[in-house]
Amino acid sequence: MTAPVDSLPPGFLAALTEYVAIPSDSRSATPETMRAAAEWLAGRLSWAAGRVEETDGFPVVRGEWLGAPGAPTVLVYGHYDVQPTGDLAEWHTAPFELVVDGPVLRGRGVTDDKGPVLLVLAMAEALLAERGGLPLNVKFLLEGEEEIGSPHLPGYVRAHADELAADLVISADGAMWRPGEPSISIASKGLVALDIEVTGAAEDLHSGRYGGTVANPVHALATVLASLHAADGSVAVPGFAEGVAELSPQRRAEIDAVPFDDEEYRVAVGVPELFGEAGYSTLARLWERPTLEVNGITAGGKYTVIPHRAVGHVSCRLVGQQDPERVVAAITAHVTALAVPGVEVAVRADPGWVPAYRIEPDHPAVLAARDALAEVYPGHPVLLAVIAGTLPATTLFESALGAKTLFFSFATADEKHHAPNEFMRISRIGEGMRAWAALWDRLATTTEGTR
């Protein structure tokens, strides 16, 4: 019997092991570590003049192979940074050690986004070896700040727009929606993150010696956070939903037609029950509705103080025409209007706002992608799905390069992105390589080269 891992192309496992071992967590790694990851990746792109280029933050990795004159040009986007590990006690394997575990590979970043990027490079190298060339012109832009909202990507892309010019951006970031079927994502949600900070006394106070005389910032923060949602979990901030269109009967019907088993999903996620905005199916909430999630709270600890400071870390996923700036203003106004007594409350937005993004389902690139997936997954209908996560680069590429972005990642959405025990299915790597090759072949003939 052949183990799943034996299906990988020669050298792939060793390369991904090296790559995952570089702990390129863009929230906490040193600039040296981030550069090491970039240098490693540039080394894999030597056939495309791969190189590390400076930005105002962590560097980007660039490269291009332009040996198909007259053919279209695609820009492949991805990222080499990863999320923080979170609580190490919750990991079953060492996060930065690639582990082969039957049908999956385990490790931080293996599916977001190190594996999905590496399979594109492996595919291109294989095509070059096999055919002596690629069917179209390819540029690469692989950044190191995706997980922190790509704060320096806009400046870089605008400054290098001529060099990055392409007919289409193909993102190796994102994820297939489910393991059982091929899908193409035609939209992604926007993102705006902010902190709600409550401040009380000048310093932490002994909870006995001062208790009952001053407001506790943790109580105040709980009051503020509890006011952000209605009982059904929908966002209760006036003005938050400005720009969110009512779901059309047609879109409702489309979503209702997608096979989706609430109970199966509930068990997979491991919650006692599903929960969310009344009047929408689970899938409609996930794909079409904006969210406001408190990602964490920093406040005191398990000792008898009244903390002088409590901070709620919030992120909102946006849809439709929601304007990140107006969302922040709406939350600020709501929190201010609460006028929680005895403390000071401040709302501070993080940089790196991203509006929601959409590509039309009949765009030539989407049609080419459907055909490519149909070839690799015969007998499976190709679903048009939504990435409920955020890809900050998409709207940037549209405005700065005039190019739409096709999401074409072979990660799967259940592979514990951003959580402990991240993994990637080994089978997706070979499938992804075949699909990318088929996509490029199709794009070479169906997309008009303009550059």
Next chain:
Amino acid sequence: MTAPVDSLPPGFLAALTEYVAIPSDSRSATPETMRAAAEWLAGRLSWAAGRVEETDGFPVVRGEWLGAPGAPTVLVYGHYDVQPTGDLAEWHTAPFELVVDGPVLRGRGVTDDKGPVLLVLAMAEALLAERGGLPLNVKFLLEGEEEIGSPHLPGYVRAHADELAADLVISADGAMWRPGEPSISIASKGLVALDIEVTGAAEDLHSGRYGGTVANPVHALATVLASLHAADGSVAVPGFAEGVAELSPQRRAEIDAVPFDDEEYRVAVGVPELFGEAGYSTLARLWERPTLEVNGITAGGKYTVIPHRAVGHVSCRLVGQQDPERVVAAITAHVTALAVPGVEVAVRADPGWVPAYRIEPDHPAVLAARDALAEVYPGHPVLLAVIAGTLPATTLFESALGAKTLFFSFATADEKHHAPNEFMRISRIGEGMRAWAALWDRLATTTEGTR
């Protein structure tokens, strides 16, 4: 000009420097560190057969000088453990390095309770050198788990009740209420601590890919915590206040007669405004009303997840006849009744519950203490105050040894107990030594020796 520090008895500063340098944080120190603090303290008690004795937790330090046959016996209580440092970034000096800063000494534990204990030992040694003996018999019991609720002290004291027998316990723990005047504490609040844990999914979830489909445990915890208090800050848990007597007009009048400046207090604490239960003055709330404070929250962090778990750390300060067990039951029933959807909520009480404690204002020990303070602070009326904090040993000594506890600490309540930048006034050390000597002299003649 003489610096305040020059007023300290010879060797005192060097000794306290050594003692503070042992980071005996009973929440996180190793058993070896805790033992080192105990051994150090026992070494200072060599004149009283000082020794370290085992308990089921961190050891206690014991000692006795019984050279005054026929005179009463007092048991001196204190502790060698300290609170965690909390966020080191908020300390202006290294917490375990004793720093002389004009009129104060700085360092973790300097005023809670290392300084106030050490001054009693220095006083006794001075008396022995000066007079060749002490006016009464003295036993020592200095524990290492006060800051974690003294979980093993009851078992130890009950098992050694005969050896610890005394006419009166004098606590070197606690604090004078204000720097400007002498005071005796005639009551302390009880304590019960608990965690409210909310659990959602099996693991942290990507806030985009799952947002809107499941309840967020942080939102649920905020809802639970926000429900614990009314708008005025009073505790809104049904049954919580069972055993709390309505404030008598006489006690209200007594408290109103105490000089207390709300604005001065507000500025000292550094809050925008004072806050608390309607219908009570600031001082009445501090001294006579129970509290429920959320000391901290552990939940996720500043990255885009829906945390699978959120925990609120709660402690309640009890008064009157509140029963800790019934308080926990009331909170549990309240939280259960909320029935927050989509998550599981558990209430888990910590061990080490302590009911409130009181000594009558006309108890002979209180009268002796008033006289001793009047001698050291001539012209200052001696206030009868309340320790709004908790001294877990008091009710234990009453039940196990049949002895009341007199609080006689020379810490001051504003000295940042449990907070960053803890300090102790140098002047209190000499004053404390003189007052303890005067107290022992008075107790030797006014308290009947029964042992």
